[in-house]
Amino acid sequence: MPASPSPHERVSVAETNNGKPKLSHAAPEDGDLVEAPAKIPVPDDVAEAVRTLIRWTGDDPDREGLLDTPARVARAWKEYTRGYGEDPAHHLSRTFEEVGGYDEIVLLKDIPFQSHCEHHMAPIIGKAAIAYLPRDRVVGISKLARVLHGFARRLQVQERLTAQVADCVWEHLQPKGVAVIIEASHACMSARGVNTPGVMMTTSRMMGTFRSDERSRREVLALMGY
Numbered sequence: 001m002p003a004s005p006s007p008h009e010r011v012s013v014a015e016t017n018n019g020k021p022k023l024s025h026a027a028p029e030d031g032d033l034v035e036a037p038a039k040i041p042v043p044d045d046v047a048e049a050v051r052t053l054i055r056w057t058g059d060d061p062d063r064e065g066l067l068d069t070p071a072r073v074a075r076a077w078k079e080y081t082r083g084y085g086e087d088p089a090h091h092l093s094r095t096f097e098e099v100g101g102y103d104e105i106v107l108l109k110d111i112p113f114q115s116h117c118e119h120h121m122a123p124i125i126g127k128a129a130i131a132y133l134p135r136d137r138v139v140g141i142s143k144l145a146r147v148l149h150g151f152a153r154r155l156q157v158q159e160r161l162t163a164q165v166a167d168c169v170w171e172h173l174q175p176k177g178v179a180v181i182i183e184a185s186h187a188c189m190s191a192r193g194v195n196t197p198g199v200m201m202t203t204s205r206m207m208g209t210f211r212s213d214e215r216s217r218r219e220v221l222a223l224m225g226y
Helices: 044-057 069-080 088-092 141-152 158-173 214-224
Strands: 010-016 106-117 123-133 177-186 200-208
Touching: 044 069, 088 141, 088 158, 106 141, 106 177, 106 214, 123 141, 123 158, 123 200, 123 214, 141 158, 158 177, 158 200, 177 214
Parallel strands: none
Antiparallel strands: 010 200, 106 123, 123 177, 177 200
């Protein structure tokens, strides 16, 4: 196996006006049978925590419209954060070497995702572009999106999400270069606090040749649309 090059990594951030979980080895693939949210058991203390929050906001958790809300909220959050139950790197465990000598950039862009910020637990909604320059292995095209979703379905900050996706691809595919750019809107900014909708936050991480070689960096950024 070839040695992994130095990553020369960096996270950059720009704004424009436009507890450790137990991991399962394998995450559900599309079409796999998973437990329906309505069947997920809700512990009494979790339901009571939601009831307490409802009371604290000034409403009555015992009124008709809110009777089933604690269980619904609990199950929704179990869905939102199901990434804690998987190891995103598992999706990169199966690779292919028979690629007909292909040694150019592999890019998946405009990947929609949803997450929640760890500061206010408010939604983060955005899109990502993930690229790598293969050394001798590639993965199925859906796997890059699965890695993104595995990390996004947790309480996150966008900077860390960007780094986790890039680092995962770098470590497990050992490519010549990795580039990840994420653009997202944050409800903690658009729906509260400064109350400024329409603002997009952009984060990027360049590793390997995309970090050290200006020509390679320009090429991948152009393919990504930047």
